[in-house]
Amino acid sequence: MDVVNLDAAFQSIEEHWEPKLAGELNGQAVKLAVVSGEFVWHHHEDADELFYVHRGELTIEFEDRPDAVLEPGEFSIVPRGVEHRPVASAETEIMLFEPQGTVNTGNRESDRTRRNVERIAVDDEEAEWVSDDRG
Numbered sequence: 001m002d003v004v005n006l007d008a009a010f011q012s013i014e015e016h017w018e019p020k021l022a023g024e025l026n027g028q029a030v031k032l033a034v035v036s037g038e039f040v041w042h043h044h045e046d047a048d049e050l051f052y053v054h055r056g057e058l059t060i061e062f063e064d065r066p067d068a069v070l071e072p073g074e075f076s077i078v079p080r081g082v083e084h085r086p087v088a089s090a091e092t093e094i095m096l097f098e099p100q101g102t103v104n105t106g107n108r109e110s111d112r113t114r115r116n117v118e119r120i121a122v123d124d125e126e127a128e129w130v131s132d133d134r135g
C-alpha cells in the first residue's frame, strides 16, 4: 500500500497556491497546497470543500458568516454555493478534500485558476521503512 508522508509531500511543493493531487477515492480528490497571502473570492456551485491545516494557520473568510480560523490539526467544510476566500498571513500547509475536477477558484476565473492538478510523488522509501519497522 502507498503511504503518503505529509511532511515529505509538503516539502516537495515549491510554489504557493499550486494544488497537487495526493490521492483519489470514490470520486473525491485529496489535494495538498502550500499557501501564503490572500486567495480570490469564489464559490463552488456543486462541491462542498474540506480544508485541513497541517502546519501554519488558515483563515477562511465568508461574506455571510464569521471567519473560520484553522490551526494545525483542525479542519472545516465550506458548503457548496458559499462565497469564501482563504487567507494565510504566513506560509501554511493545507490539505483539501473535494470532488475530482473541482476547480480551485470555483466560479471565478483568475490567474490563480488551475484546471489540471499534477500528482505529487509519494515518498515510497520512507513508507517501506515505516512498514518494516512496525512489521
Ligand code: NI
Pocket (backbone or CB within 6 Å): 042, 043, 044, 049, 084, 104, 105, 106
Ligand atoms: Ni474554494
